[in-house]
Amino acid sequence: MTDSAQPLRRVVLVDGSGFIFRAFHALPPMSSPDGIPVNAVYGFCTMLMKLREDTRPDHMAVIFDTKGKTFRNDFYPAYKAHRPPPPEELIPQFGLIRDAVRAFNLPSIELEGFEADDLIATYARQAEAQGAHVIIVSSDKDLMQLVTDRVEMFDAMKNRTIRAAEVMEKFGVAPNKVIDVQALAGDAVDNVPGVPGIGVKTAAQLIDEYGDLDSLLERAGEIKQPKRREKLIENADLARISRDLVTLKTDVPVTHPVDDFDLLEPDPDVLLAFIATHGFKSLAAKVKAKYSGTVDANGLTEAGTGVNDVSVTKAQYELVQDEERLKHWIAQADYEGTLAVDTETTSLNAHQAKLVGISISIKPGEACYIPLGHGLGDDDVAPVATGAAQGGFDFDSEPKEAAPAKDIPKQIPLKRAIELLKPLLEDRGILKVGQNIKYDKIIFARYGIDVAPIDDTMVLSYVLDGTSHGHGMDELADLHLGYKTIKFADVAGSGKKQITFDQVPLDKALDYAAEDADITLRLHRILKPRIAQEHMASVYETLDRPLVPVLAKMEGIGVKIDADILRNLSSDFATRMAVLEKTIHEMAGEPFNLGSPKQLGEILFEKMSLTGGKKTKTGAWQTGADVLEGLAAQGHDLPARILDWRQLSKLKSTYTDALATHINPKTGRVHTSYGQTNVNTGRLSSNEPNLQNIPIRSEEGRKIRTAFIADKGCKLISADYSQIELRLLAHVAEIDALRTAFKNGEDIHASTASKVFGVPIEGMDPMVRRKAKAINFGIIYGISAFGLANQLGIPQKEAKAFIEAYFEIYPGIRDYMERAKDFAKTHGMVRTLFGRKIYINGINDKNGMRRSFGERAAINAPIQGGAADIIKRAMIAVPDALTDAGLKTRMLLQVHDELIFEAPDDEAERAVKVIRDVMENAAHLTVPLIADAGIGNSWADAH
């Protein structure tokens, strides 16, 4: 890469993963202002500060483990297999500690498949070979084998240097014999077997006597003690495997040589923003003293530090058309550690879009655009069966050489650009920022790149501001930067004349695309610090950020739909609609458009003079289902037939016809898109197509679910939370009677009915249970007597009495409601259990109706939002749990309280166990969480 600016003399390698665990256990619990635990992060920051002072390195890096399997598991699966999961309070700190490294402007290094120890070993030897002195900041005994004349360790917590003498003390041998001793003694914690019955003491003695492990095993027969001799002979292979396990790899294919780790000064503003906003006050003072940061009394960075300087100079936007320039940009991005990235494609649909270009920004105002698919002609994308799953891309069929050469601008071949960008975009130490980066992740995944780690300005904006405003880039740029972006329509036109991006001339494409990346980076610099300042780190770091890759994966996989079943249903519905239409026209005495509420209203209430008609606020007759049901109950046939027709019409147009058009020809599956920033309460939404409102309540509608099928050799699993919102209500409102009922596994509606109406559960009238169920739901929605009366078709007075009785049975509900309303009135928002802010519109409106609306929303939001948080936690944890269990089951869909999976036939049962376990433990409340699950060949079957 880049030449080292400084000679390599003194290298500090920090074992980040080791440190975080020790700091966590050594330091008392600390919370950042928003309540997430930060003791390990604090310890880490003070350590880094001190280390820079004390060790005065010229090169420095922090190295981390990656989660998941390493090469050691390939030859010894049990290696580190029984590690308990990290403590709950430590989990959010893993991400923050990486942020801390970046804030200190240090390289953060990790590599999948290798432990931090192997990377440290590789770098230590690299540096040593160049004659440098190396300090490994760790107290891990597994690293002691690396100690030499030039390599020492430093225990930052005990302030103790570890050299050959200290290693001798620990292992009884010189550092170069440590491996042999470990191979014999083994390690219970890491599941390194060693030789049974031999501990460190004996091992050291043996190695001392025989020289090394191989000689010892060879001459094991000479050992005098019979027990020891037998054990050694018997377990020679175990000792050799153990040696392989404990031997650190010194030739890891690292992406950055040690020369790249020049020590850089941190940007005081960035560092102070990080430190101050996590509440590290004393540390902030130290940093301020050392660097001249512009920090005001509140610990917030002042404006005018360049962040809001939005004079975008196009001169710094570069069109990258050759490999050399691309390599230059990659090296720069590598150096910065953070980049904004944006893809330009031929379609808003990420599952069929063709990549046209990539823009990257590494500093505000500095961005490039890399055109890759301009002027290459129309959609000659990969042919259908590429063999690549998930609509994968066939590079070899692209570009189509037949296109006239003169129209094709100079561009780096797509395949080559992908090859060059892949290490950068997958580098765990480099943060990739995107605006709606889920889209770009799906695109890149189709070209074989797994973009990580990520930040998303759209999600940041959502977590911070809820749905008080939109989160589109144009809107955010205007709002936060006062900057008007170039609109897509400005470069591609609009309406019928709109062209796809591959046809946009390069100069215009550059202006537009580079600006997108530039603005994204600028927005990130404004929004990211606010996360900590406004105490939203927990929500962002543990819920919404980790959810992004999960959703991208689910969308990429999609769900299989049987088009034949849909076609048959469509034609069945069409026939029956035609019959109904004829009948209705005859009954009406004239033909009219059944789909027109306006015409229907006139027929019903004017021509036929039916009574009970009401008008909407726009003066049209109401013809909703409730009105028609009322008329039908009076014995009128026409409205009843209309209801039948409407049901079929809805099913046909919205489902059986429409779903088929969403089947992706390349994958044969339907790929929805989840909206992560659309719903005020924190729920997801689903669109194009919406797979969260597939019919189930009616017999006819349910048939549509038979078309959602499992892939060949697979089953579908549906797992849903039982009564999650009521359980959450019982928890947050602290309703003992309700909590007890859930703990005892009672039928909650029957239990409520029994208490409210004073009847035994045994032999209960179903109508009574139905009433209780309606009240239970009503409570969640912010009940009113009117609403309940309407729902149950009973007088308002009666409904009011029910509600009063309910409040008597469950005292505390009323308190909860009042608390929620008061909180919303004071703060303009309410919070979920996990700290998500939900802004409540109209809560202080002087219009009574709008205010009541806000009040009901304030009651509902913590419950609906809390349930959404819980299932998000489950969604983040389930895929890893399945992988850890060695299963191939994939998560496909989420429907608010339900998750759908596709599992190979022979593992479905095992997958269900894992899924339920994760879902039920996604949160620990004062009521149990229960997830029910079913297995079937179709969604209808599995439910």
Place this chain on the structure above:
DNA sequence: AAGATCACG
């Protein structure tokens, strides 16, 4: 582009 309707949790 808005409103009505209706599918889901």
Place this chain on the structure above:
DNA sequence: GACGTACGTGATCTTC
């Protein structure tokens, strides 16, 4: 005392 109301979405169709 009368308003009007269950909470949260997205898709389709008609009408303007």
